[in-house]
Amino acid sequence: MEKSVLFFDIDGTILSEITRTVPDSAVSAIREAQKNGHILFINTGRTISSIPSEVSRIGFDGYLCGCGTYLIFRDQLIFSRSIDEKRGRAIIRKAGECNVGCVAEGIEDVYFPERMTRFDDMEQSRRYFRNRGMGIEKPLERGGFTFDKVFIYSDDRSDLDRFFAFVSEDMDVIDRGGGAYEIVQKGYSK
Numbered sequence: 001m002e003k004s005v006l007f008f009d010i011d012g013t014i015l016s017e018i019t020r021t022v023p024d025s026a027v028s029a030i031r032e033a034q035k036n037g038h039i040l041f042i043n044t045g046r047t048i049s050s051i052p053s054e055v056s057r058i059g060f061d062g063y064l065c066g067c068g069t070y071l072i073f074r075d076q077l078i079f080s081r082s083i084d085e086k087r088g089r090a091i092i093r094k095a096g097e098c099n100v101g102c103v104a105e106g107i108e109d110v111y112f113p114e115r116m117t118r119f120d121d122m123e124q125s126r127r128y129f130r131n132r133g134m135g136i137e138k139p140l141e142r143g144g145f146t147f148d149k150v151f152i153y154s155d156d157r158s159d160l161d162r163f164f165a166f167v168s169e170d171m172d173v174i175d176r177g178g179g180a181y182e183i184v185q186k187g188y189s190k
């Protein structure tokens with residue numbers, strides 16, 4: 001039998017967007033594929049820290065996370081690329097100056113602003129991560145961490161042009177709709 005390497009996204013693929021659970025049929029199919037010698041990876045824009053436990057418990061062979069900035073295969077780190085801490089702090093400051101909501105996503109945690117914001121979708125994300133025990137330890141403003149990418153939220157009070165111009169040197173912008181954008185390191189994508 002020919003062996004294959006199979007890649008799966010999380011949201012809407014492994015994790016149901018309706019029930020927010022992993023269907024038993026998906027777990028059975030994944031385990032059957034592994035039993036047949038196939039190598040299975042998660043390939044996600046999420047950073048490794050934000051992989052839901054119900055997904056990691058399945059036992060994938062590897063994880064390609066953070067839009068390609070982190071690769072682990074059979075518990076061995078193969079590749080990791082974070083944003084330089086100084087540049088990361090500058091991006092966070094510029095987000096504040098440009099009046100956009102910002103969430104930094106790293107390999108150890110996700111980092112939210114210390115205070116509630118006017119961005120409903122961002123606050124919904126904060127609640128999701130807090131319910132999973134994440135985004136609590138270090139507020140975005142305090143620093144002392146590195147991250148791989150940011151997710152921003154905007155509205156009519158945000159200066160997106162100025163923010164995008166600032167990050168364009170080394171980051172790419174992915175429009176996620178509804179005023180939300182994923183800001184990823186240049187040269188990396190899902």
